[in-house]
Amino acid sequence: MKITLSFEKTQTKDTSIMVDALRASTTITLALNNFNEIIPCFTPEEAFELKKEINGIIAGERSGKRVEGFDVGNSPKDVENYDTDIETLILTTSNGTRILKDMDSTVLVGSMVNAKAVGYKSVEIAENEIDVVMAGYKGNFALEDFLAAGEILYWICDRLNNECEISDYAKAAIMASRDYDALKEGFYNCNSGRKLSRLKSKKDIDCCVLKNISENVAIYENNILKLIKD
Amino acid sequence: MKITLSFEKTQTKDTSIMVDALRASTTITLALNNFNEIIPCFTPEEAFELKKEINGIIAGERSGKRVEGFDVGNSPKDVENYDTDIETLILTTSNGTRILKDMDSTVLVGSMVNAKAVGYKSVEIAENEIDVVMAGYKGNFALEDFLAAGEILYWICDRLNNECEISDYAKAAIMASRDYDALKEGFYNCNSGRKLSRLKSKKDIDCCVLKNISENVAIYENNILKLIKD
Numbered sequence: 001m002k003i004t005l006s007f008e009k010t011q012t013k014d015t016s017i018m019v020d021a022l023r024a025s026t027t028i029t030l031a032l033n034n035f036n037e038i039i040p041c042f043t044p045e046e047a048f049e050l051k052k053e054i055n056g057i058i059a060g061e062r063s064g065k066r067v068e069g070f071d072v073g074n075s076p077k078d079v080e081n082y083d084t085d086i087e088t089l090i091l092t093t094s095n096g097t098r099i100l101k102d103m104d105s106t107v108l109v110g111s112m113v114n115a116k117a118v119g120y121k122s123v124e125i126a127e128n129e130i131d132v133v134m135a136g137y138k139g140n141f142a143l144e145d146f147l148a149a150g151e152i153l154y155w156i157c158d159r160l161n162n163e164c165e166i167s168d169y170a171k172a173a174i175m176a177s178r179d180y181d182a183l184k185e186g187f188y189n190c191n192s193g194r195k196l197s198r199l200k201s202k203k204d205i206d207c208c209v210l211k212n213i214s215e216n217v218a219i220y221e222n223n224i225l226k227l228i229k230d
Numbered sequence: 231m232k233i234t235l236s237f238e239k240t241q242t243k244d245t246s247i248m249v250d251a252l253r254a255s256t257t258i259t260l261a262l263n264n265f266n267e268i269i270p271c272f273t274p275e276e277a278f279e280l281k282k283e284i285n286g287i288i289a290g291e292r293s294g295k296r297v298e299g300f301d302v303g304n305s306p307k308d309v310e311n312y313d314t315d316i317e318t319l320i321l322t323t324s325n326g327t328r329i330l331k332d333m334d335s336t337v338l339v340g341s342m343v344n345a346k347a348v349g350y351k352s353v354e355i356a357e358n359e360i361d362v363v364m365a366g367y368k369g370n371f372a373l374e375d376f377l378a379a380g381e382i383l384y385w386i387c388d389r390l391n392n393e394c395e396i397s398d399y400a401k402a403a404i405m406a407s408r409d410y411d412a413l414k415e416g417f418y419n420c421n422s423g424r425k426l427s428r429l430k431s432k433k434d435i436d437c438c439v440l441k442n443i444s445e446n447v448a449i450y451e452n453n454i455l456k457l458i459k460d
Contacts, residue, residue: 141399143401146402147402172373172377172406173406175405175406178409183405186401
């Protein structure tokens with residue numbers, strides 16, 4: 001099995017894991033406790049248009065702030081706990097949803113909260129290649145995505161008993177993510193973390209940095225995110 | 231002070247530290263124990279031409295192998311211990327010397343062997359920005375350069391008492407390089423390390439992975455590498 005790490009664009013047509021650790025990937029993963037399906041939209045306008053057609057809750061942010069007129073922001077816990085019987089979530093975020101649309105591989109969604117689950121699941125479904133793709137922030141490297149990717153890559157290698165061909169960049173991410181106390185500090189002190197703290201969304205970081213608290217693995221098919229079937 | 235990490239090209243006109251950890255940066259650093267000046271050449275042909283004009287020893291490799299007709303290869307220890315009274319070394323390597331020529335900043339040369347020395351020296355001479363630049367291998371990310379860059383960045387932050395604005399990418403390199411046993415394993419198991427092992431040059435890795443054994447800091451000025459003056 002070939003294991004790689006990429007930025008923004010995937011390098012495989014086999015299996016990719018999209019990582020936007022603060023916050024889209026975590027929100028998608030935990031939202032599946034509350035909704036049956038998530039439709040990612042790439043603009044707020046698209047989300048509003050879609051809401052006219054289907055019965056859905058709109059969640060999302062732009063530059064870290066809830067979009068005016070949306071039902072809920074992009075806080076993982078707020079979305080997970082949003083009180084509703086509606087089963088469809090319409091989600092728009094800055095980077096994560098934008099990254100999804102360009103992939104023509106099998107796409108899973110990974111974060112710290114489901115790192116082990118998504119790593120193991122990717123090994124089950126991949127033919128011979130898994131590429132972990134960091135969303136980044138506005139076209140720039142984002143530390144939190146690198147660290148969450150490292151944690152996911154660690155579990156991929158674990159599942160394969162380290163019998164895989166792993167790229168130098170993927171190895172680097174695994175090495176950077178081994179010390180969990182340092183990783184947590186990284187989540188709070190990286191560019192995105194400091195921005196969220198300024199926006200008084202520090203509680204979202206508290207949630208996004210939790211390791212392996214969810215077995216949910218979202219798969220992206222036909223423009224919809226759903227729990228992957230066993 | 232602004233602290234960043236780049237790949238191949240520097241993002242500052244202030245102070246850059248070029249890192250080609252296996253092996254050019256280490257060879258340059260240790261060669262200054264044996265030679266007064268090092269002239270990097272970008273092709274073997276250029277090195278042969280220069281040798282016709284000046285009294286110099288030619289060292290270098292292409293794809294990890296000593297070039298035919300050269301006096302010595304690119305092994306740091308072989309160059310450091312080469313028995314000669316000649317004071318000029320003409321050096322050509324795959325990536326490191328190629329990277330140097332594109333920089334219009336003040337350029338120092340960094341490696342594991344002089345990580346603390348080059349980190350501290352860069353803080354002395356920079357006005358407000360230090361960029362550590364990884365040479366990589368044939369246009370690709372190289373784990374050993376990322377790890378050596380992380381060690382150098384650690385000492386830059388140490389000298390500044392962490393009072394600096396450091397990029398997410400630079401932070402990631404520091405985090406990946408903290409566990410020295412893992413770092414050593416990384417040097418031997420990265421792409422370049424495995425290539426050197428196949429070429430029976432494992433002893434070069436043994437040398438290049440040593441931490442802070444040299445106070446030498448090379449500066450690149452007027453196409454010549456020399457010890458930086460205090």
